[in-house]
Amino acid sequence: MWDYTEKVKEHFDNPRNVGEVESPDGVGEVGSLACGDALRLTFKLGEDKRISEAKFQTFGCASAIASSSALTEIIKGMTLEEAERVTNQDIANYLGGLPEKKMHCSVMGREALLAAIANCRGEKAPHEESDVVCQCFGVTRKEIEEAVRLNRLRSVEQVTNYTKAGGGCGSCHEEIGRIIERVLAEQGAPEGQPARLSNIQKMKLIEKTLEREIKPALQADGGDIELIDIDGAKVLVALRGTCRACAAAEVTLKQYVEQKLRELVSPELIVEEVR
Amino acid sequence: MARVVYVDNNATTRVADEVVAEMLPYFTELYGNPSSMHEFGGQVEHKIAQSRARVAALIGADPSEIVFTSCGTESDNAAIRGTLESWPDRKGIVTTRVEHPAVRNLCRHLARQGHELVEVPVDRDGRLDMDRLRQAVTENTAIVSVMWANNETGVVFPIEECSAIAHAKGAVFHTDAVQAVGKIPLNMAASTNIDLLSLSGHKLHAPKGIGVLYIRKGTRFAPFVVGGHQESGRRGGTENVPYIVGLGKACELAQANLKAERERVRRLRDRIEAGLLSSVPNSIINGEGASRLPNTASVSFEYVEGEAILLKLSKLGICASSGSACTSGSLEPSHVLRAMGVPFTAAHGSIRFSLSVYNTEEDVDFILAEVPPIIARLREISPFWKKRTAWGGTPSYCR
Secondary structure, eight states: OOOOOHHHHHHHHSOSSBSOOSSOSEEEEEEETTTTEEEEEEEEEOTTSBEEEEEEEEESOHHHHHHHHHHHHHHTTOBHHHHHTOOHHHHHHHTTOOOGGGHHHHHHHHHHHHHHHHHHTTOOOGGGSSOEEETTTTEEHHHHHHHHHHHTOOSHHHHHHHHOTTSSSOTTHHHHHHHHHHHHHHHOOOTTOOSSOOHHHHHHHHHHHIIIIIHHHHHHTTEEEEEEEEETTEEEEEEEEHHHHOTTHHHIIIIIIIHHHHHHTOTTOEEEEOO | OOOOEEOBTTTOOOOOHHHHHHHGGGTTTTOOOTTSSSHHHHHHHHHHHHHHHHHHHHHTOOGGGEEEESOHHHHHHHHHHHHHHHOTTOOEEEEETTOOHHHHHHHHHHHHTTOEEEEEOBOTTSOBOHHHHHHHOOTTEEEEEOOSBOTTTOBBOOHHHHHHHHHHTTOEEEEEOTTTBTTBOOOGGGOSSOOEEEEEGGGTTSOSSOEEEEEOTTOOOOOSSOSSSTGGGTSOSOOOHHHHHHHHHHHHHHHHHHHHHHHHHHHHHHHHHHHHHHHSTTEEETTTTSOBOTTEEEEEETTSOHHHHHHHHHHTTEEOEEOSHHHHSSSSOOHHHHHHTOOHHHHTTEEEEEOOTTOOHHHHHHHHHHHHHHHHHHHHHOSSTTTTOOOSOOOGGGO
């Protein structure tokens, strides 16, 4: 049985924004019935050019339905430019994480979003403007490149978990391997991130990242953050100053602090608030 | 969890109370080693002999033909590897496209090591293509391995006919009967062509961790687990006494209940199928046209995905399983449904209900009341339901 977070289960049991927006400004359709999951996203823009309404229809497993539900909640109120920057990791984070083998559900969410934005602008969906690498699941080069770049994927297996590419006959594994090598080479190794950190290195790096990267940003808004403890992959922090009473504190914690620590220290870190 | 409606008996079964009771003394007072030269161990040996006779009686075999193993998978490995080792001049293996992974992955592994493998296809109802089987078996075939009944659909293969085809070319015939034993009557004495048969305890109300390989007298066989002289030199390792005792009791119970329970369980199964077909539009019984086990219903609900259905069922305490991609850890739906050519609109939404003697009319009432609204709710979320059309084309594995 899959180890789903409570949040995934909750969004699966009570999905938000199911259905179709009437006369939508953007429509995105990705995945397919044959491949086992598909998502149709529709949204409407308000007079302020922000997404005022977003709805989804999904065929797929519990995490696909939960990811779609999360996506619609995340993008409401965003401008197209802001929505464009929503990554699959944001969707997964919103749900408290997804099992590694289910990350493709969050990637499907991002792809539907990009397709709907492109549709809104009268452009072609980005994933369609590229050659298909995985014939079994119809995954394009662009989709694979992007998943590798955004999630720093290092193996074919990871690419399969995130995009499904390579999960069928396996004949595209070599090609996926070449894409990984090329994208990672272009990206270069992230600064200050050795291949494998010892526990003590990891703790020091978390501390350093909080001090140098995260604190200044929060302090600029009159808030602050304090590192309380590190327990395995869990980073326990306390929010101070204006952050304490801020309604967006959880979003800050997950989408900014956790994101930053994952990017600069280690991708498995989970940030939790101690009250 | 308040109520549990367990309809996943092809995965595993509840150990019968009578079985547990019979096993317990062999953990505590009667812990002797049956190979010992003292009476303390000797009494255990007598009990094993009784269990062997009980297993033999259930499948119409001679007790000397029963070899205890650790599980169905070990029995399959022993049968296939043991035969290949005994017939080094024959390189061919013939099996089917719908075997359990215990046989399928083993045969594919052996094919990578140089054996010639043919997997015989099935039709839309899961019936074996007998002409293709006849063509596949040659003088070079060492072993033909065909499952007696399919774990996912319950489809029963004509084993007597298959085994005759194998013997006509001098090949050894093995059947994985893990799903058939205890559910339908098997009689090795009435058959002359079945050389090897695998069965597993936990599918018939004995515990996990005990299996049997039936080896017909006179069959050439090289032991797979090499060690002591146990099981007449056919399987080394100290006997798993309490589990052997448990399996013996479970076989005795299965034999006593076989006919009556077969009819009662079949009626329950038929009620599930008829009830779901009438209350859920666009539902399909997989293997409907074939001869099937009395306890298994494989139902596909079009335009919804199996894992989502299972999770909703699980919340209500209904335990079933699915052939969908998302439940398997792979990304493709079950190889059995694909081999049958189940359309992909239905393959992802397949649910298997497999019953046992412990299921009741109330269980069926509960399933028939709860499943239709779950499917309706998931179809409301699905983008394909209202339009009954799909986008995105067909992946190559469907073609």
